[in-house]
Amino acid sequence: MMRKCPRKLLAYYLSDKLDVDDQLIFFAHLDDCPECWDEVYNAVKAQHPHYYKTKSRLKISDKEIKQFEHKERAIEVA
Ligand SMILES: [Zn+2]
Secondary structure (H helix, E strand, C coil): CCCCCCHHHHHHHHCCCCCHHHHHHHHHHHHCCHHHHHHHHHHHHHHCHHHHHHHHCCCCCHHHHHHHHHHHHHHHHC
């Protein structure tokens, strides 16, 4: 599949500067671009190291999980 990664949108997304229209374009791209998805995933992971570390040890509370799920819904809904 031909891919042209919207690097600018990716950078804007990661610095939280993407407007709604561009978010839709970017999320559509994320859907079929594992490379960009990885970048977003790693960036989010870097922002919430505590969450990922704790989750892997299965010591996170339900309340915390809900909080993070809520924050990350914007990415996952794509
Ligand atoms: Zn891409």
